[in-house]
Amino acid sequence: MKKKIVGSYPYANVLFSISAALFMIALFALFALGTTRLANRLSSGLEMQVILEKNLSDVQKDTLLAQIKSFEFVAVGEEPIYISKEEAAELMKESTGEDFVKFIGDNPLRDAFAVRVNIGLDSDEELLQSKKSLENLGGVYEVIYTNNLIRSVRNNMEIIGGIIIGLSVIFFVIAIMLINNSIRLALFSQRFLIRSMQLVGATQMFIKKPFLVRGAIQGAIGGLIASVLLLFISTSTISSVPQVSKLLNTVDVGLIALFSIILGTFVVVSSVYFSISKYLKMKLDDLY
Incomplete structure (x- = not known):
């Protein structure tokens, strides 16, 4: 029987979910920025x-x-x-x-x-x-x-602005829920190990630390993967349609990429923290 390591859980599936969610947010952020600048140029x-x-x-x-x-x-x-x-x-x-x-x-x-x-x-x-x-x-x-x-x-700009704001909120909420659910499902397999550590007297911070460290690494890597994909998509688009460079540039892509890495790290660490806290407060019978 394979021994479980503290802080370990299905890596590939979680990383894929994180990367996909962050890429979705980053791509839409780039689209929203370009659309907003186009509207400003028109106005x-x-x-x-x-x-x-x-x-x-x-x-x-x-x-x-x-x-x-x-x-x-x-x-x-x-x-x-x-x-x-x-x-x-x-x-x-x-x-x-x-x-x-x-x-x-x-x-x-x-x-x-x-x-x-x-x-x-x-x-x-x-x-x-x-x-x-x-x-x-x-x-x-x-x-x-x-x-x-x-x-x-003017009317079209108001409609487009409302659509962008609405879609931004929807995309952001969906992406955060996707990451959070992936983390919760992954940590579900660790619930008995968490309880065992708690029973032998380990402090909550001692139990949480390896999970938080692993979560931070996964969040950063997920953001990095999303950033690479975003850079590839944006570079290909600008090469194919040079006019896009008047609305977006490498600085914009870089800032959104940095935001993706920071957001990924923050969201994953937060999800891990609250999920572990939940299992630490649960009764033994509720773990089954």
């Missing part, structure tokens, strides 16, 4: 179309561009893009498939600047004030931004 990346008066000279356009860039609400590092009426007509032709200039014999469109502003989608008053400030500039015919699109994006 702070509103574009206004500054339509110009006709027959402005190049000097007047350059002066107007400098005035536009001087406003604080214009996004830093996002140069306003000049769109001539010819370019606008070509873009419309590509989107509709029809050459309206040839049809009507004239191009009624105007030159414009596409200006990206760093104003949140929920700042209706600030958006309106910024629009008025741009329209007050000499040489500006009108300023356009799509209210319906803003409302749509």
